[in-house]
Amino acid sequence: MQLTRHPISSSFRRTHMTSRLNNAVGAVALPAAYRYSQREVGLIATDEPYLHNAFSWNYQVSRVARYGREMLGLGRYLEIAYEDLCTQPSRVIARVRSFLGCADQGRETSIPVDPSRIGDWDPRDPRVETIWKVCADTAALIGYAREPAARPT
8 A cells, every 4th residue: 555645745844854964864865866866866955855755756656557467456555645545544444444354334433534644835936837747647656746735626
């Protein structure tokens, strides 16, 4: 199962360990992400953290989605959008239960969900276009549009 998040929202959040060079995972993953997107690795030193996040998101999500779809197939791979989990938790829980072969007891989830965690951004922010240029192909692959409201549920 892969839990995805809109690339713009994800890029504007705090950095993940895969977006920082100060740890063993990031020291390998971030340069690999830059190479994957055909961006000069030396630019890591001057690029803003939101770009580190965008390149890291693109690298990881693309590779996992392609592997899951091509190698595992629908019966062994499930994609869940974070936004759907926040806005429709019961529906997502039902999908996961179905995927796992668990009987749906028809219960609503008791997990408190804060929809404000989905993330909101100003589409006029010039960084949005920069992020989208990095992530557009992968975003489209998994069903995200540039504007979060345009994502099919």
